Structure formats: C-alpha cells, structure tokens
Amino acid sequence: MLTDTPLSEAMADARHNMEICNACRYCEGFCAVFPAMQRRREFSTADLDHLASLCHGCQGCFYACQYAPPHPWGINVPQAFAEVRAESYAAHAWPQPMGVVFARNGTLVSLLTAGIVTLVLILAGAMQSSDVMLAPHSGPGAFFAVISYNVMVFTASAAFLYALLAMVLSTASFWRASGGRFRPIHFARALHDAMTLKNLGGGGDGCNYPGEGFSFSRRWLHHAMAYGFLLCFAATAVATIFHHGFGWIAPYAPLSLPVILGTVGGVLMLIGTSGLLWLKILADPAPAARAVLGGEYALLILLATVAKTGLLLLVLRGTGAMGWLLALHLGFVLALFLALPYSKFIHGLFRTAALVRDHGER
Ligand code: SF4
Ligand code: SF4
Incomplete structure (x- = not known):
C-alpha cells in the first residue's frame, strides 16, 4: 500500500x-x-x-x-x-485561496450571486433616473439607453476573461498533478466522449439515476443544458460581430440570428436545468455525497435564473419593465461568470482532462 x-x-x-x-x-x-x-x-x-x-x-x-x-x-x-x-x-483552484469556496459551495455561491445582483441593481438605479429605468425604449440602442454600451461590455468581458483564466489555470494544475502526457489524438477522443456524454449512456441502458431503474433522462437533460449554454454564448458572439463588423446595433429583430440562437439556447438551458433539478430532488440520497449537494443545487438554480431572466427580457424588451430586467439579467450573468471556476462547472474541464489521460493509458 x-x-x-x-x-x-x-x-x-x-x-x-x-x-x-x-x-x-x-x-x-x-x-x-x-x-x-x-x-x-x-x-x-x-x-x-x-x-x-x-x-x-x-x-x-x-x-x-x-x-x-x-x-x-x-x-x-x-x-x-x-x-x-x-x-x-x-x-487546484486559482487563485489558491479561493479553494475555500468549495468547503461551503452552496452557501457561498448563493451569497456571491445575491451580492453581485444587489450591487448591479443599486448601481443601475444610481446611474439612471427612475424615469429612464421605467420608460419603454425601442429601436437601435434601446438597451444602451439604460446601461451604457461601454459599462455593459467592460463588466461582462472582465468577468468572463477572469473566469476563463481561472478555469484554464485550475485545469492546468489538475493536469500537471495527474502526470498525464498530452497527445492531440487523445484530446480529440476525449473531446468526443465529453461532447457526446458517451459515458452517461452507461452500458447502453443509461444511468441508474435518479433511482435504481435505468434511464437516459440525465444524459438528455445534461445535453439540453450544455448545448443551450453554448448557443447562448454563440448568440453573444454573433451580436458582437453584428455590432462591430456591420454597425448593426441591438436589439435585433425576432428572426435575426442572435435572437434565434439566444431563444433556442435559453429554452434548452431552462429545460435542462429545471429537469436536472427535478431529478436531483427525486434522487435516492444513499449514493449521494451530502456535502456537495448544496453547490450542485446552487449552480443549477443560477443557470436556470440566467436563462429565465434572458427569456423574460426578450419577451418584455419593448415595455417599461426592460430597464430593471436588463440590470437583473446582467447581474445574474456576472454572478454566473464569477462563480463558474468555483462551482461544479469545473468538473466538465477536469473530467475532459481525465479522459485525455485515460485515452493515453489505453
Ligand atoms: S464509478 Fe462512477 S461512473 Fe462508474 S459506475 Fe460507479 S458511479 Fe457510475
Ligand atoms: S466492490 Fe462493489 S462497486 Fe466495487 S467492483 Fe465489486 S461490486 Fe462493483
């Protein structure tokens, strides 16, 4: 031993x-x-x-x-x-002192979210008069009449780049500690396994989740959540190209590419996260680790709330509710970006790294 x-x-x-x-x-x-x-x-x-x-x-x-x-x-x-x-x-958290967040993950992710959303709402209220916040806005630049383009882009980009850096450095630390040897072919195979959630298919009958019976529900709901998230990300990327490449200013028409991607992505995310939350409530507690459940619930609820506020903003963007809804959605998006490296989300990256090593060992 x-x-x-x-x-x-x-x-x-x-x-x-x-x-x-x-x-x-x-x-x-x-x-x-x-x-x-x-x-x-x-x-x-x-x-x-x-x-x-x-x-x-x-x-x-x-x-x-x-x-x-x-x-x-x-x-x-x-x-x-x-x-x-x-x-x-x-x-493996980066920066290392942030590792303490995993000790009480559910509580700390919830507190971080509440703090950031409150801060964004307070700042939005302080930077704009209530007349502007409550007035209906329409036409190109309607969103930026409430929160300026520069403020929106700077805060969202800074939070996203921080999350990206923290997750890349955490995964690199995990990879180094595992002692794996990188080969592109092993990475390609691992990516295929991760993107198809191959292992959630069990031996062909699915997982024993939420109970002893076999089911594919976890796999499909996980797919809905993950691909919904990626489509929302694609919607933001396309909107950025529209803005800077063509000078087309948001909000965009209901049948434009960013709105279609964002709507389909938001609906998929909502279905995936709500379904996974429901399965978690039903799940047999015997094989679960109680210490990590709070963090898993907190991340799913945060992802579901980002999807819900995004869809609500889309539906109500022509009304007087748009101003506060935009601030609320931005607050949840910022909280999500900052929470990602210190949440269950990091499992996706560590698991892909472990699959690369596993393909190498085979
Ligand atoms: S080790 Fe994990 S993935 Fe494998 S059968 Fe057990 S619970 Fe499932
Ligand atoms: S000890 Fe139990 S979990 Fe481990 S291989 Fe045997 S049956 Fe499976």
Missing part, C-alpha cells in the same frame, strides 16, 4: 473503495473508472483524483454492489468519488 500521507478522510475512503473494487472487479464494464482502476495495483492521491474525475456519478456500481451499505465494508463509490472531486476542485 502507498504511504503518501496525510490522507484526508475522503481520500482514505476512496482508496478503501478502490482496493476492494480492484479485488472484486464485478463492475469492470460499467464505465471508464474500472478499466483505469485495473491498470493500477496501488492508488496514490493523484490516481484517486484521476479516477474520481472519470466518475460521472451514474450510481450503477452502487446498486450492483453486494458490499454497499448496510454491508460492513460500506462500499459506495459514487459518494466517495464525489467527496474526492470536491477536494480536488479546492486543491
């Missing part, structure tokens, strides 16, 4: 699980975790971090396991790995 000490309780539990699983091997066809486990005879903390990021919490091995609680060995791989992942996010 390895002696890289001190081991946290979560790491010790994950190692206990892997040592028994490696002797048992009943679940070897379930997911990428078990073949990767079988390539090891001992489990360092870097190995456990890697295996935990390969796990997507489908719960299949929990329901299949003859050693799961109430058996005295208490094997609960999805729970053990969820706790290791939370420690891993904290250990």
Whole structure:
C-alpha cells in the first residue's frame, strides 16, 4: 500500500473503495473508472483524483454492489468519488485561496450571486433616473439607453476573461498533478466522449439515476443544458460581430440570428436545468455525497435564473419593465461568470482532462 500521507478522510475512503473494487472487479464494464482502476495495483492521491474525475456519478456500481451499505465494508463509490472531486476542485483552484469556496459551495455561491445582483441593481438605479429605468425604449440602442454600451461590455468581458483564466489555470494544475502526457489524438477522443456524454449512456441502458431503474433522462437533460449554454454564448458572439463588423446595433429583430440562437439556447438551458433539478430532488440520497449537494443545487438554480431572466427580457424588451430586467439579467450573468471556476462547472474541464489521460493509458 502507498504511504503518501496525510490522507484526508475522503481520500482514505476512496482508496478503501478502490482496493476492494480492484479485488472484486464485478463492475469492470460499467464505465471508464474500472478499466483505469485495473491498470493500477496501488492508488496514490493523484490516481484517486484521476479516477474520481472519470466518475460521472451514474450510481450503477452502487446498486450492483453486494458490499454497499448496510454491508460492513460500506462500499459506495459514487459518494466517495464525489467527496474526492470536491477536494480536488479546492486543491487546484486559482487563485489558491479561493479553494475555500468549495468547503461551503452552496452557501457561498448563493451569497456571491445575491451580492453581485444587489450591487448591479443599486448601481443601475444610481446611474439612471427612475424615469429612464421605467420608460419603454425601442429601436437601435434601446438597451444602451439604460446601461451604457461601454459599462455593459467592460463588466461582462472582465468577468468572463477572469473566469476563463481561472478555469484554464485550475485545469492546468489538475493536469500537471495527474502526470498525464498530452497527445492531440487523445484530446480529440476525449473531446468526443465529453461532447457526446458517451459515458452517461452507461452500458447502453443509461444511468441508474435518479433511482435504481435505468434511464437516459440525465444524459438528455445534461445535453439540453450544455448545448443551450453554448448557443447562448454563440448568440453573444454573433451580436458582437453584428455590432462591430456591420454597425448593426441591438436589439435585433425576432428572426435575426442572435435572437434565434439566444431563444433556442435559453429554452434548452431552462429545460435542462429545471429537469436536472427535478431529478436531483427525486434522487435516492444513499449514493449521494451530502456535502456537495448544496453547490450542485446552487449552480443549477443560477443557470436556470440566467436563462429565465434572458427569456423574460426578450419577451418584455419593448415595455417599461426592460430597464430593471436588463440590470437583473446582467447581474445574474456576472454572478454566473464569477462563480463558474468555483462551482461544479469545473468538473466538465477536469473530467475532459481525465479522459485525455485515460485515452493515453489505453
Ligand atoms: S462497486 Fe462493489 S461490486 Fe462493483 S467492483 Fe466495487 S466492490 Fe465489486
Ligand atoms: S458511479 Fe457510475 S461512473 Fe462512477 S464509478 Fe460507479 S459506475 Fe462508474
């Protein structure tokens, strides 16, 4: 046995699980975790971090396991790995002191959101008279009559670039610690697995989520959320090209490309996040790690709120509600950008990095 000490309780539990699983091997066809486990005879903390990021919490091995609680060995791989992942996010957070956010993720992401939204509403109210905030605005430049273009672009760009930098540096730190060797072909295969959520298909019947029965609902809802998010991002990119490339000023017509992308993206995001929240409420608590649930709820609620306020803004943009709705939506978008590196979102990047290493090992 390895002696890289001190081991946290979560790491010790994950190692206990892997040592028994490696002797048992009943679940070897379930997911990428078990073949990767079988390539090891001992489990360092870097190995456990890697295996935990390969796990997507489908719960299949929990329901299949003859050693799961109430058996005295208490094997609960999805729970053990969820706790290791939370420690891993904290250990690789950038800047490092921000790792503490993962200790009470749900509370701190909620407080950050409330603080930023309140600040944006106060600043919007201080920078504009209530007549301007409550008046209906129409035609090109209607949004910028409420919040100036420069303020909007500077704050959103600064928050987005900070989030991007923090996530790239966190993932780079995770990758270095895992000791993986980068090859473009392994990256391409990992990206394919991540974009198709291949592993959420289980052995072909889907995940054991939210309960013991097999279901594809988590996979499809996750697809809706992720591709909805990307379409909203594409809508913003196209609007930026319209503004700077062609001099076409927002708001755009209902059948213009940015509005179509944003509407489809917003609806998909809302369906995906609401469905995932519903599944989480229904989910069997036995294989879950209670310590991370608050953060998962907080991120899903924040994503759903960004989608909802964006769609509401689209519907009511010609009315007197537009001014405050725009400020509210901008506040939630800023909160989302700043929360992303310190939320469950980082799992998508760590998991892709783990898949690259896994393809390399194969
Ligand atoms: S989860 Fe249980 S059944 Fe599956 S490999 Fe581990 S010990 Fe065996
Ligand atoms: S919970 Fe699912 S993904 Fe995680 S180790 Fe078990 S079977 Fe694999």
